[in-house]
Structures are given as structure tokens and as C-alpha cells.
Amino acid sequence: MVAHALADPGHVTWVARDDDGRIVGVVQLRPAQEATGRHRADVNKVLVHTQVRERGLGQRLMASLERAAAERGRWLLILETQTGSPAEHWYERRGRSRIGVLADHAAAPTARSHPPHSFTKALPHEADPAAIPSAHTDPTSS
Template identity: 50%
Template structure:
């Protein structure tokens, strides 16, 4: 797969609705592979599909912005990331990054970095100046965020359960988009 070319695009509500099964498959494989993205393993694919389907109105209303990375040759879903712009009047300058996932077969191609770059560019264009996120302390994701220029704020003990239900600390990161 070293020669695989990927395309990163923002996803409309209609596109998400038409691809719920694909997104559900990615989420299920990610969780069943041990990534802590808010679900316990084994994740039922139907439960995963219900979760994605519930996001369609959020995307349609602009309360959630979603990107995909797809293999250019066959359109296969290789990764995704979400931006949740803050809605309070005093927080419209910030947003939260959520559910960054790269299919296990597509890791090692810097897709996470490309998805984050697309998100950061769109966030800055829409007036968002500050991004925040959290990730499991000690995870590969934590190292990736550091490599992508995110600043570690600290950690919170016993913040979230991993896919097996064991509590772990989470690390909070931020990134300023002001250049």
C-alpha cells in the first residue's frame, strides 16, 4: 500500500447519510482494534451505524464538520476526523477536534496529519482561532498530536474507559491557529 494515493475532502450531510455503512465499518474496526474513541469493544456494527446516522442532522446544521480520507483508486474510506465548532457567544473562536480515525490498513501514510491539516485550514477560514482535543495518555495518538504541533496542557486521571472498560487518563491538547 505504500503507493496508495489518498484524497481528503469535507463531507456533506447527504454524503454521510449515503455512506453510513462505510463509516460504521471504520468505527467498528477502529474500536475493535483497541482505539479509545468513546466506545467499548466489541462494537456492534448496527450500533455504530445508528451513531453515525444521528450525526447527519449535526452536519446539515453546521454543528459538526466532517472530513474523509479516501483511497483515490477505489474510493475506499481510509480515515475521518470531526470538528465541533463551539456555539456559546463567548466561544465562537474555538472548536473541538473529535473522532480522528485511520483504518489500520492505512496507517503509516500520514493520513492523520493530512486530515488535521484540512480541519485546521477550514477552521481558520471560518474564524476559529483555537482548537482543543483530548486523547488517551500514552497512546500512539498522543505522540502523533505532539508531532503535528499540538501543545500538551496536562492530563486528567481516570477520564475515560478504554475499549475494554478500564479507566485511563486523558491528555488535553490545544493548537492556536493564529499565525
């Protein structure tokens, strides 16, 4: 499935490699194509190899993705993970907001799969007053 997405020009993919050049982490950004979705993007394939987890690699991949999304004006990020997976808490600890369970959204690959949980993260952007220092300026002060 990653190979299929790699071939899709609509995706932007980051990979992390170990000292031997092997890919040990991946994350993908898929900007929405709809005219009403020019501010948003899906985050797909957030994966770090089991042997190199908990070393900050996932965090660094996501940071690269978020920088690139912001540069493209894609300030609303949407991502899904399986309900009950450790990634749920990983996302929440990194500022993502839970928007709910999408029952029957994904075709379950196994009988034990759980429905996906959706999250969003809003990056600082121009419509966000906190991102524009002058928006807080008191017009009456000199």
C-alpha cells in the same frame, strides 16, 4: 458514534477514501456553540484505518481541518486522546500543547481505559502579532 456525529449539523467532517471509494480516514471539527467560544473548536474522531497508516493521511486530514477552522475564525483547537496512546506523541510532534489529564472526564468504555489527555493548538490569527506583519513594523522607520 461516528454515524451519530455525522448527523449532527454542528460537526464538519472530512473523510479520506481509497481507490475503491472506501472510507479509510476521518476527522471532525466541532465549533463551540457558546457565545464565549466563537474562537475555538473541538477536534474529534481523528481516525485512520490501520492498513493505510504512516503514509501522511492523518497529517493531510488535519491540515484540511486546520485550514477550514482558520477560515471560520476558529483558531483555538482542542482535542483529547487517551493517556499513553501513540496519538499523544503524534499530536505533540504536530505543534499541539499538552494541557493535562482530565480525570473522570470520559466514561471509560473498558476497564483498561486510561483518562483522556487534553491538547490545544493555536492557529495563526489576528490577535497573534506573528500573523500581522505590520505589527512588527518600526513606526519610526520610513
